[in-house]
Amino acid sequence: MAERPQGAALLRLSGWGRVAVAETTARRPERIGEVASALWAAGPGGVIARGLGRAYGDAALNQGGDTILTERLDRLLAFDAATGALDCEAGVTIDDLVDVFLPRGWMPPVCPGTAFVTLGGALANDVHGKNHDRVGSFADHVRWFDLLAADGAVRRVTPDSDPALFAATCGGIGLSGIVLRLGLALERVPSPAVRLREERMASLDDFLSAFATRARAATWSVGWIDALARGGSLGRGILETAEPAPAGTAVARDRRGALPVPFDLPGSVLNAAGVAAFNELYFRRVPAGGRERSVGLRRFLFPLDALSGWNRLYGSRGFRQFQCVLPDAEAEKGLRALLEAAAQSRAASFLAVIKTLGGDGRGFLSFPMRGITLALDFPNRPDAPDLLHRLERITLDHGGRIYLAKDSALSPEGFARMYPRLDELRRVLAAVDPQGRFRSDMARRLRIREDVA
Numbered sequence: 001m002a003e004r005p006q007g008a009a010l011l012r013l014s015g016w017g018r019v020a021v022a023e024t025t026a027r028r029p030e031r032i033g034e035v036a037s038a039l040w041a042a043g044p045g046g047v048i049a050r051g052l053g054r055a056y057g058d059a060a061l062n063q064g065g066d067t068i069l070t071e072r073l074d075r076l077l078a079f080d081a082a083t084g085a086l087d088c089e090a091g092v093t094i095d096d097l098v099d100v101f102l103p104r105g106w107m108p109p110v111c112p113g114t115a116f117v118t119l120g121g122a123l124a125n126d127v128h129g130k131n132h133d134r135v136g137s138f139a140d141h142v143r144w145f146d147l148l149a150a151d152g153a154v155r156r157v158t159p160d161s162d163p164a165l166f167a168a169t170c171g172g173i174g175l176s177g178i179v180l181r182l183g184l185a186l187e188r189v190p191s192p193a194v195r196l197r198e199e200r201m202a203s204l205d206d207f208l209s210a211f212a213t214r215a216r217a218a219t220w221s222v223g224w225i226d227a228l229a230r231g232g233s234l235g236r237g238i239l240e241t242a243e244p245a246p247a248g249t250a251v252a253r254d255r256r257g258a259l260p261v262p263f264d265l266p267g268s269v270l271n272a273a274g275v276a277a278f279n280e281l282y283f284r285r286v287p288a289g290g291r292e293r294s295v296g297l298r299r300f301l302f303p304l305d306a307l308s309g310w311n312r313l314y315g316s317r318g319f320r321q322f323q324c325v326l327p328d329a330e331a332e333k334g335l336r337a338l339l340e341a342a343a344q345s346r347a348a349s350f351l352a353v354i355k356t357l358g359g360d361g362r363g364f365l366s367f368p369m370r371g372i373t374l375a376l377d378f379p380n381r382p383d384a385p386d387l388l389h390r391l392e393r394i395t396l397d398h399g400g401r402i403y404l405a406k407d408s409a410l411s412p413e414g415f416a417r418m419y420p421r422l423d424e425l426r427r428v429l430a431a432v433d434p435q436g437r438f439r440s441d442m443a444r445r446l447r448i449r450e451d452v453a
Contacts, residue, residue, distance in 0.1 A: 007027075008025050008026065008027050008041065008066075009025070009026050009027075010023065010024070010025055010026075011023070011024055011025075011026040011067070013026070013050070013053065013060075013061060013067065014053070014061070014318075015053065015055055015056050015057045015058055015059070015060070015061060015408065016053060016054050016055065016056045016311055017056040017057060017311065017318050017319050017320055017321060017380070017408060018311055018314070018316075018317075018318030018319070018380075019057070019317075019318040019319070019320060019380050019408055020057045020058035020061055020408050020441065021061070022058070022061035022062060022063035022064075022441055023063060023064065024061070024062050024063065024064070024065060024066060024067040025042075025043065025065070025066045025067070026066070026067045026068075026069055027041065027066070027067075027068055027069065028068075028069040028071075028072060029068065029069075029070070029072065029073065030072050030073075031073070032073055032089060032180050032181065035068060035070075035073070035148055035178060035180060036148060036152050036154075038066075038068045039068065039148060039150075039152065039178070039437070040152065041066070042065070042066035042068075042437065043065065043066055045062065045063075045064045045065025045066060045439070046062060046065045046066070046436060046437055046438060046439030046440075047062065047065060047066040047067065047068060047437060047438060047439070048060060048061070048062045048065070048066075048067055048068075048174050048438060048439060048440040049067075049068045049070050049120065049124075049174050049178045049179075050067050050068070050069055050070065051069075051070050051071055051090075051091065051093075051117065051118030051120055051121035052071055052093065052116050052117055052118055052121065054114060054116060054117050054121065055121070055125065055405050055406075056320075056321045056405065056406045056407070056408060057406065057407050057408030057409075057442065058408060058440065058441035058442045058445065059124075059125070059173045059174070059404060059405060059407075059440060059442045060121075060173075060174065060440065061440060061441040061442070062439060062440050062441060063441055065439060068178060070090060070091045070118060070120055070178070071091045071093075071118060072091060073089040073090055073091035073180065074089055074091040074092050074093070074096065074118075075088065075089045075092070076088045076089075076092060076096075076100065077089065077181070079101075079186075081104075083185075084106055084185055084186040084187060084188065085143070085183060085184075085185060085186075086183065086184045086185070086186055087181070087182075087183055088119065088181065088182065088184070089180065089181050090118060090119055090120030090123075090145075090178075090179040090180055090181060090182060091118050091119075091120065092118065092119050093115065093116060093117060093118050093119070094108055094111055094112070094114075094115040094116070094117055094119070094122065095115035095116055095305075097119075097186070098111075098115055098297075098298060101186060102189070102192050102297065102298075103192070105188055105189060105190070106186040106187065106188060106189065107186060107187055107189045107297065108141075108184070108186060108187075109131075109135050109141045109185065109186065109187040110122075110127065110128065110129045110131070110132075110135060110136070110137055110138045110140070110141060111129045111130075111301045111302070112127040112128070112129055112138075113129075113301075113302065113303075113304065113353075114302055114304060114305055115298070115301070115302045115305055116305065119179075119182060119184065120178075120179040120182075122138045123138060123139060123142060123145065123169065123170060123179055123182065124169070124171070124172060124173055124174045124179070125171060125173065125367075125404065125405040126138055126139045126170045126171035126361045126362070126363050126365075126366040126367065126368075127405065128357065128361075128367070128368055129220075129301070130220040130221060130222045130242075130301065130355060131219055131220045131221075132355070132356070132357045132358050132368060133216050133221075133356055133357070133358035134219060134358070135187075136358065136359070136361070136368075137361045137362075137366060137367075137368050138170075139170035139171065139361060139362045139363055139366065140361075140362060141184055141185045142170070142182055142183065142184055143158065143183040143184070143185060144156055144157065144158045144182065144183045145157055145169065145179050145180075145181065145182035145183070146179070146180045146181040146182070147165070147169060147176065147177040147178070147179055147180070148177050148178040148179075148180055149176075149177045149432050149433070150177065150432060150433035150434075150435065150437040150438060154180065155177075157169065159362070164424070164427075164428050165428060165432065166362070167362060167363050167364050167421075167424070167425075167428075168363070168364055168424075168425050168428040168429065168432075169363070170361065170362050170363030170366060171361055171362075171363030171364070171365040171366035171367065171404075172363060172364065172365055172425065173365065173404055173440065173442060173443070174438060174440065175425075175429055175433070175438045175439075175440070175443055175448065175449070176428065176429060176432060176433070176438070177432065177433070177438065178438075189244055189297070190244050190245070190246055190247045191244065191245045191246060191247050191248065191249045192251070192296060192297050192298075193244075193245035193249040193250075193251045193294050193295065193296055193297060194219075194220065194242040194243060194244060194245050194294070194295060194296075194297055194300050195242060195243050195244075195245045195249075195292065195293075195294055196240060196241075196242045196292065196293055196294070196295050196300060197240070197241045197242070197290065197291075197292045198238055198239070198240050198286045198290055198291050198292075199238070199239045199286070199290040200236075200237075200238060200239075200283065200286055200288060200290065201223065201235070201236060201237050201238065201239050202233065202236055203232060203233060203234060203235050203236055204234055204235025204236075204332075204335060204336060204339065205235075206235075206236075207223055207225075207235055207237065207239065207354060208331070208332055208335075208372075210239050211356050211372065214241065215239065215241055215356060216356055216358075218241035218242065218243065219242060219243050219244060220240075220241065220242040220243075220300070220301075221239070221240065221241045221242070221355060221356065222239075222240050222353060222354075222355045223237050223238065223239045223240065223353065223354040223355060224237045224238045224240075224282070224352065224353060224354075225237035225339070225352040225353070225354050225374075226279040226280075226282075226283055226352070227279075227339065227342045227343060227349040227350070227352040227376055228272065228275060228276050228279055228343055228346070228349075229279070229343065230340070230343045230344075234336065234339055234340065234343065235335065235336070235339055236283065237283065237352075237354070238282070238283065238286050240300075242300055245294050249294050250294075251294055251295055251296045251299075252296065253296075254296045254298040254299045254306075259306060259307050259308065260307075260308040260309055261307060261308065261309040261310055261312040261313060262309075263312065264312050264315050264316045265312065265313055265314070265315050266315060272346040272347075275349070275350045278350055279350060282350075304351075314377075314379050314380065315379070317379065317380040317381075318380045319377055319378060319379050319380050320377065320378045320379075320380055320384050320388060320408055320409065321351075321375060321376070321377045321378075321406045321408075322375070322376045322377075322378070322388055322391050322402070322406065322407075323373060323374065323375035323376075323402065323403040323406040323407075324338070324373065324374060324391070324395040324400045324401060324402050324403065325357055325367065325368065325369055325371050325372065325373040325400055325401060325403070326371050326372055326373075326374075326395070326398050326399065326400040327369060327370060327371040327398075327399050327400065328370060328371050328372070329399075330371075330398035330399050330400070331371055331372040331398075333398060334394060334395070334397070334398030334399075334400060335354075335372065335374055337394045337397075337398070338374055338376075338391055338394050338395070339374075341387070341390050341391060341394060342376055342378075342387070342391075345378075345383070345387050347378040347379070347381070347383075347384070347387055349376045349377050349378055350377075351375070351376075351377045352374070352375065352376050352377075353374070353375040354372065354373070354374050354375075355372070355373055356371070356372055356373075357369060357370065357371055357372070357373055358370060364419070364421040364422065364424050364425040364428075365404065365419055365421070365422070365425060367401065367403045367404065367405070369400075369401065371400070373403075375403075375406065376391075384409075385409055388408075388409040389409065389411070392409070392410060392411065392414050393414075395414075395418070396414055396417055396418070400418070401418035401419060402414070402415075402418060404442065407442070410445075410446065412445070412446045412447040415446045415447075416447075422448070425448070426448070426449070426450070426451070429448075429449060430451055435452075436449050436451070436452030439452070
């Protein structure tokens with residue numbers, strides 16, 4: 001019998017970009033046994049699960065409905081030190097796993113750009129990392145999960161026992177149910193460090209050449225791009241490739257969250273002139289001939305985690321992030337068009353990231369495909385929606401898709417074209433949740449459940 005849940009509270013929640021906002025009735029279960037009661041207590045506005053709220057847009061928001069906060073379902077239940085098999089609750093975070101297991105020589109095989117995400121959220125967005133070419137995305141390493149469905153039943157789902165429900169949950173942004181517990185395969189690492197190689201790339205052509213030769217062969221690879229550069233310097237930046245450092249490599253202790261952003265910066269700080277100056281300094285911090293050094297795994301994988309509350313850099317209006325992937329055959333033309341549009345807008349993106357992806361994910365709405373992904377961020381100026389719509393059209397014109405975990409502006413028509421397995425997802429959701437109990441602002445905006453009002 002389900003235990004009684006904690007009391008409900010009316011909360012105003014936002015995505016990490018602080019643009020999408022929702023007022024919701026929230027419940028925060030302390031134990032897995034309380035989650036079903038929280039589900040039954042949800043009203044007619046439906047319910048969505050939310051972890052640490054690191055989705056940038058409205059994927060974990062439910063205006064006028066209910067939200068189940070899962071971050072206290074964070075228990076490690078079992079670990080096999082011979083195989084790396086971990087059994088844990090879905091509110092455990094990547095940060096928890098790094099803290100506990102990295103000193104013992106183990107790591108999550110896939111880590112997104114921040115460690116402050118729950119494993120349930122990582123599965124719901126099928127997150128990827130800097131090593132997608134080698135290991136795929138998060139769902140590729142999930143062996144099973146326990147899913148609380150709309151009827152209150154808990155189902156143990158594996159890729160073999162129910163492949164359709166598995167695919168509907170991996171990358172399915174929480175619409176198939178609430179992941180309570182999962183089995184994840186960790187991987188061995190020889191040390192808590194990587195050997196990092198940094199090189200200047202003078203243009204987009206340099207980046208594409210490096211990706212085609214050595215970057216795809218590296219264990220980890222990622223690039224930073226100066227999104228304000230134009231002309232012959234369009235796409236210039238820094239390429240980072242890394243390999244596991246050998247046992248015994250000494251590195252400085254990672255300073256997680258050591259530099260807080262205590263207040264919203266004025267909106268005028270991140271103007272084009274200021275970001276251009278920052279980008280110039282950042283580009284030249286790496287010597288012209290490149291450099292190689294050992295750094296901690298945490299510092300390399302999660303560079304922004306050293307800056308607590310970094311989303312406040314954009315001021316009280318928040319910011320938008322856009323991330324797409326373009327197939328290899330269209331990458332050069334599409335990336336050039338995207339970067340030209342961003343540079344022309346003078347929208348002051350200083351967190352532009354480029355990397356390669358190795359292939360399709362396991363979910364109906366998994367983001368990865370074989371190609372190159374570009375992420376851009378913009379202050380939430382009045383013209384930001386128009387810029388995002390232009391970037392959406394460019395992405396569509398070149399056969400790409402937009403990452404739902406970062407999205408706040410994708411059109412339902414564009415979404416349907418980008419995700420050709422949408423109808424398969426809809427069939428599964430109609431079967432497991434015919435009344436549409438699981439809902440979100442993103443699901444409504446993108447018209448994912450056309451059968452639900």
